[in-house]
Amino acid sequence: MNTYNFSFDPQTVEFSEEDRTISGLILPFGETGYGSAGAAEFSAGSITLPADAASIKLNIEHDAHRPVGTCTSLEERAEGLFASFRIAKTSAGTDLLQEIQEGLRKSFSVEVKDPIVQLGKISAAVLTGCAAVVQPAFKSAAIFSLDEDAAPNESIQMENETTPAETTEVVSAPVQAPAASFSGPIDQAPAVFTALKNGDVQGANFALAQIDITTPGAAVLGKQEVGEIWSSKKVVSRPITDSVENKELTSLLVTGTRKERQMSVADWEGNATEIPSGGTYTNSLVSAEAKLMAGAVRVPGEYLWFGSDDIIGDLYESAVEDYLTKSETKVFTSLSTEAVAATGAFTIVNAVDKAAQTLRGISANLDFVVVSSDIYTTLVNAKTADVPFWFNLGGATVDLANTRATAGVSFRVGDYLPAKTMLVGDRKSFTFYESKDIRLNAVAVANGAYDIALIKANALLVNDPKAVLKFTNVAGL
Template structure:
């Protein structure tokens, strides 16, 4: 037989039900935990190879199984399932009632992206009054089940009520919208009794003092009872077991498979750190503040210390001195006895120092001083100013060394010496050897000026030639490398060779090697004992503090001839 809606049809000689278990492309209803609706597709659900593993229960009660799946088919509409109802009292009660027409899938390992399911695994099914999907329902029932219970079951059907004075019962209790408690008893004789519970104490037939109950009975055989009205009561919300949730999360993180781990029927609510479903609002979670970041090592002077560098008081008028010239050839060889001694004269020249000053100043708001929270930033700023002072004065010393060595007049390099050629017998395959020759040429020029060479500064071209020159071709009195990464270090008793940027070699050819060298005492640099100097002054009118960092650098060129520059002009 088929009812008016066309959902049920008689299947002869069978205890089989069939229906749409999981629709595709349809949003589910919200769960009791207010989980947002979820939509499934054919690719988002995994069907077990053995359908019998899927158990059919009543109202998601796994302790009340009534059958097993015999067929699971993926169609365009969704997963169509066929179940065989077990020959148990519970199975008989379900077949006898026929009131639960809805099917609902039970899914495990559910992962979703918003409303769309990404992955899930079909683990069970249930019959219920209200399913998660509106279109999920039974459309085929076993023989003897009708939509209205108004037709007598033919005697040819496989299922008949047992001939016994006693019958098995299936008892359920529920509460309607007005809070009234009801008990429904379904028997294997296809009788359904709904009674109102008028006392909180459980009904007991053996208790003579039990309260009276109002009975409504519907029989399925040979009579037309009053319509059975079941209150439309939503199942009560179940509390979330937080301990079970956190235990499952810890197990997943540790890679442990729980033996009794229940999967949710629907996706849990998304709780993320950003984007849709994010728990924290912008700015709620703060980053771990680590303060000032590494900006590289502080600047260490490289060129100024190559010369005679001292600290102490600097005279306002500077320093001055004289040099005696022309005394080298005053003594001559005598021509014989009783002859006049050789004679001659000498000259003097005056040398004077120069002084330069450097500094930086700022008007700092008094809030930096009186309010907390900014001391670290302000301290780092003034350390940066001091670091700048060290670099600027060092580069000023390098520029002075170049001017003295090359006699830079602003118009020409009047004392520039041309690079020498390779000496005879130099191996032709020594491509980098010319750099060594040019360095030795500069050091020899200092020796020829009756002084001891102490330092050499080369441009990047000559530096590359030196560092790639085999060790056996470098003179023992030259040091290039001990410091890792820089190739520069001070070694007692050896000549220090350091690299300088091409911009320091003004007016020279950038593609050619350039070198300048000098004696330790050729140039004197002097600074105050405490350098740089920090000066603070209150600016009451603007509620601030005027702070300045200043320093003085005195330069005294003592022996310019004890410096030399070898290279080519641009």
């Protein structure tokens, strides 16, 4: 459901501090306005009203989280739709009355849904709300309040008030199809320039969007805007980076101390003889310098003025995805270089067994197994009879969507691993430090454009490379 807004400029503003009711013409008939739905004209009978006027709330600048009043009456007259609102006794409500009194906020803006627009005229729409706004679009609406001498429950009468029309019976008749016509850019050109003259960028943008260039002799048909078209897109993941320890980067240099403490004992005869001695106790400084990664783009101003602010968010999202991909490659390169190479040929089960024994021998844990895509394919096609019992501990599972298999240990696919390759290790063997997103933006005034940039920094600290094993010749279960 799409909701559109139309605003109007009041002619008269009256204010009473005692009576907190404002009234006026919120939707004129027969005038062209330029709101978020662009160039359009309402007519009598084109707006559907709710059964309960109180369901229409008054807010500030179409912000549903800033309500200031409740509708007390709705009436369709010859001039248009009139309404009265009781303003809440809140600071926001009092501010609104003061702004009306001083001429700072003097416009009504209705909110409608499901409008049917044909050649710039709205033949049907449903009223859903109303707002007090600053930027006007029409010149025929007025905000009134009871003047100071009026009683609190007395309603004010508008000039040229008409009595409700009598109910008439409507007899249906065959509808003649309109003659085919040609609608070109000239149809909306006045609306575009009028909106720009009034400083209404939204109205101009909508008027441009309404331009229909059709084949001469063809019927003019409205367009149905459906927004962004979905397209399949691979979700960027970092299985290798996520497998090691992750922490926030707060400096461009990460340092730590690696301690070696070993002391052995042996049989001793006692009787004041010399005690056997032997051991090592060394400290070594380990450091990792943070690397910066960044990207920037200049966006022409017209893409935002006449388009959507979404483009900025979309560009930042694209930059982050590219960063994730390239940082994963760097982590893989570092782990492959530092890891202990396991020589020889292995099956998947033999490689896991070898890694488990090696890690246990140095008091490390088997926390992760990252495999190449061909090894993962072998796991997916494995049969129960072909795998050891620990594949079924707790129930083996294969997550095809996220390329992950769990069978006593968790297997994840690393897109950057060459065929027949496995990385197995303790997650604390490496620590990946990563900064928060640094997003910069600036206005390039001389170019009428906007510059945006993303900067990230990361560092990979090698804690104990012996706790990661790399297998490069793995095939079969």
